[in-house]
Amino acid sequence: MTERHEIKAVHKNDLEEMLIGLEMLENVKEGRINCKFCGKTITLENLGCLYPQNNEVVFSCNDIECFMKAIQDSGSA
Numbered sequence: 001m002t003e004r005h006e007i008k009a010v011h012k013n014d015l016e017e018m019l020i021g022l023e024m025l026e027n028v029k030e031g032r033i034n035c036k037f038c039g040k041t042i043t044l045e046n047l048g049c050l051y052p053q054n055n056e057v058v059f060s061c062n063d064i065e066c067f068m069k070a071i072q073d074s075g076s077a
Contacts, residue, residue: 015044015047016044022057024057028042028043028044028047029044031043033059034059035048035059035060035061035063035066036058036059036060036066036069036070036073037060037061037065037066037069037070038061038063038065038066040061040063040066042059042061046061046062047059047060047061047062048060048061048062048063048066048067048070049067049070049074051070051073051074053073053074058070058073058074
């Protein structure tokens with residue numbers, strides 16, 4: 001049997017509003033957020049995913065390798 005995962009998504013048009021709610025929009029726009037896995041600066045254009053971990057918000061870029069690591073990592077949160 002195939003393992004199933006629930007994915008929660010935010011439409012591109014709602015991304016900035018969600019980041020405002022998390023008080024993270026300015027940090028992203030000012031280049032203060034890095035991908036947890038490769039260290040690349042997160043922008044609105046390359047943000048792959050974000051998820052809670054240890055009372056923080058963790059970001060991943062949209063590189064497929066980082067995105068796959070984020071899927072595995074978020075399951076252990």
